[in-house]
Amino acid sequence: MSYVVALDVGGTSMKGGLVTSSGEVTPFEGRPTERERGAAAVVAAIRAYVGELAGHGVSRFGEEPSGVGLAVPGIVTSSTAVYSANIGWRNVPAEDFVPGDAPARLGHDVRTGGLAESVFGAGRDAADFLFLPIGTGIAGAVVVRGEPYGGAHGWGGEIGHTPVWPSGEKCACGQVGCLETYASASAVARRFERRSGRTATAKEVVELALSGDVAAREVFDEAIEALAISLASYTLLLDPSLVVIGGGLGEAGPALFEPLRERLAARLTFREPPELRPASLGVQAGMLGAALLGWQAAGVPDAGAGWATETLLGGR
Amino acid sequence: MSYVVALDVGGTSMKGGLVTSSGEVTPFEGRPTERERGAAAVVAAIRAYVGELAGHGVSRFGEEPSGVGLAVPGIVTSSTAVYSANIGWRNVPAEDFVPGDAPARLGHDVRTGGLAESVFGAGRDAADFLFLPIGTGIAGAVVVRGEPYGGAHGWGGEIGHTPVWPSGEKCACGQVGCLETYASASAVARRFERRSGRTATAKEVVELALSGDVAAREVFDEAIEALAISLASYTLLLDPSLVVIGGGLGEAGPALFEPLRERLAARLTFREPPELRPASLGVQAGMLGAALLGWQAAGVPDAGAGWATETLLGGR
Missing domain, CATH: 3.30.420.40 (ATPase, nucleotide binding domain)
Known part of the structure; x- marks a missing residue:
């Protein structure tokens, strides 16, 4: 065969x-x-x-x-x-x-x-969507008319380094206020440690936030708000029918998806937000x-x- | 014929x-x-x-x-x-x-x-670019692989309503911190009047800013910074080879293009900014x-x- x-x-x-x-x-x-x-x-x-x-x-x-x-x-x-x-x-x-x-x-x-999520994964019914794996870093695949799109020279998809709070925290890349510096799994862990003095993985921070830990909740909230701002921009610019969220943090389930849906909708007044769906592969x-x-x-x-x-x- | x-x-x-x-x-x-x-x-x-x-x-x-x-x-x-x-x-x-x-x-x-700028205008040598007319409002044409792209349902290109300062001023659309509320011609005129108590068109505000008027300079600076933030996001996400700026404010010439080029470059540390070029039609x-x-x-x-x-x- x-x-x-x-x-x-x-x-x-x-x-x-x-x-x-x-x-x-x-x-x-x-x-x-x-x-x-x-x-x-x-x-x-x-x-x-x-x-x-x-x-x-x-x-x-x-x-x-x-x-x-x-x-x-x-x-x-x-x-x-x-x-x-x-x-x-x-x-x-x-x-x-x-x-x-x-x-x-x-x-x-x-x-x-x-491409895989597009052809037989969570995006298989969508021609225009964003695949957003949230892991140690954040980068996206911009799927346009059924095909991943890298822009003029292949540098596209760097949603993790788009500014969400343009006067905010400095990112490791040298820019200011990048999505990744608030919302990647490593950012969540790093920011929690800085705020609380305690060490925890991003997954543990999410669990702590759900159980009411104040520092964990603040850090996780800011990550979600950063994602909402960034997805609002993406939605207004590219009108995706869907956002497929993957990576380690994408596996946080309703703890991530529910507040993110709510906050994204709150940032969009004259149009509906796209569906948010977990990656399937x-x-x-x-x-x-x-x-x-x-x-x-x-x-x-x-x-x-x-x-x-x-x-x-x-x-x- | x-x-x-x-x-x-x-x-x-x-x-x-x-x-x-x-x-x-x-x-x-x-x-x-x-x-x-x-x-x-x-x-x-x-x-x-x-x-x-x-x-x-x-x-x-x-x-x-x-x-x-x-x-x-x-x-x-x-x-x-x-x-x-x-x-x-x-x-x-x-x-x-x-x-x-x-x-x-x-x-x-x-x-x-x-489409016109793409086929025989300022973007005729580019397959992947943003056409950004800045007038009473701001909307963009996202040109992807040689064709204007409207997204899944035709709502794309609303760069004027992407958030640049997400805790900033309220926009007429109901959202917060939209590019348009800082950088459209009407926003420049409105914000100048609010800050100085004087009435002027956006064109006049630009002239006043160039002649050293403090309120005019602040308002025009904030418009340029808002555009730089927004174009940084666009560049990182879609890697255009070019941004074609049109509309009334696009005719401000070097007064707009020079500081905008500088500020866009300052917001991008790990990649070159795209060329900025005035619309030709x-x-x-x-x-x-x-x-x-x-x-x-x-x-x-x-x-x-x-x-x-x-x-x-x-x-x-």
Whole structure:
């Protein structure tokens, strides 16, 4: 049976799998990206991992992979990893990541996750939406007319660094008042510690807020308000039918979604807010989106349309 | 020679013209929209005006128009004027605006202006940009992959109502801290009067600011800062290669562009700001964009590609 190798390359770890054209997924253990060893070592590590996965594929399916898809951070075209501040590479051609002859296609990490949510995830009934994973950082995939959109040069989607309180706190990026500095999981933990002197993960801060802890409630409230301001701007500018929220904080459920819905609606007086919906593919979104890229490389651009979420996530 | 009837319908006045496929423009006197007489009267007035313009066309070119294009406010599809709070209509089919048999096509007023700037105006070398007319109000045309984009339901582009200072001044729309409430021409005039007790147009406020008037300088500075915050968000989210600024305040020239460039750059630490460029079609943008819609209706979707700005604006 034909299949593709799919790889989601993050700053600290990468996650791979084999995905058949009918959406049967064989996930593999992730491994460290080891960016501290330098860009060339990361490229070599990715290439070795792709080779290993292809080896598993040959054992299992009796043939070489039909394509390879890779989700990578930074500025990316479908054929070149142009730049990543995080990893440090510049202009790496897609072929450098692949030891064999299989055609390869690259995608931006967050937009590739957005592609998966768009094709068979929480956004599958929406052509125009925002995929917003809230984790250590915040970046978005702007989905426009059914396709993730990176702007003129691929720098788009940086909603985490849009100013929400323009005279507010300084962000690690050097700008002032960025969404990320209030609402990312790491910001919630950091701001709680600064306010209370206590250490807690973002998840614990949410639990503390629900149980009435004043400092936790203030910090979580400010995170929600920052998200509401930012989503109000997004809504007014791009009129999405939907916002799909993922990442660690996206899993907070009603504790996040209920007040966020309320505050977003309060910020919009002359139009309805878009629906807010949890992401459905979790941490697999990037790898599954990479599989779609692999099938595009293989000349099967409509692969994925019939894939069922249950099958895709069955192996998780 | 074949031609189309083009009409730009605003809240208070409408502006029409005849445009041949080679971009020869015959502009006509504008006339009041007379929205105070109700939506049905406005539709009838538009229809009568289109009929008159077609009559001029028959006299001049010896044939009926090949198509009719109309730029209208509110929520619009290419075949229906869905809703306008300003005019009060709901679900008016394009044919209702046209007395004869010519095929007609509608477009959103600001996005139609953006279409014209995109095809043969200041944005003709850019596929991904923002067209931002700053007049009595502020709305934008988000141009994505060469086409103005209205979002899921056509409500997009409302950059004038994105929050820049989320705990700031109340906007007429009921929201708080909207860009428009600081940076539109009417906001600049209103805020100057409130601060100084003196009456002046926005243009005069800019002149006063340049000549050192403290109140005028403060008000104009805040308008520029509001624009910088808003354009920083836009840039981070959508990575435009260009921002085309039009409208009355857009004609302020270096007094606006120089400090705005500086402040936008100061709000962006990890990426370059997009180029800021004045619009090139002035108040004719909507009518010229409507001509493109007319040619689309006539089955000539690539009309406009060879039109020269000088010819287009010659009759102004």
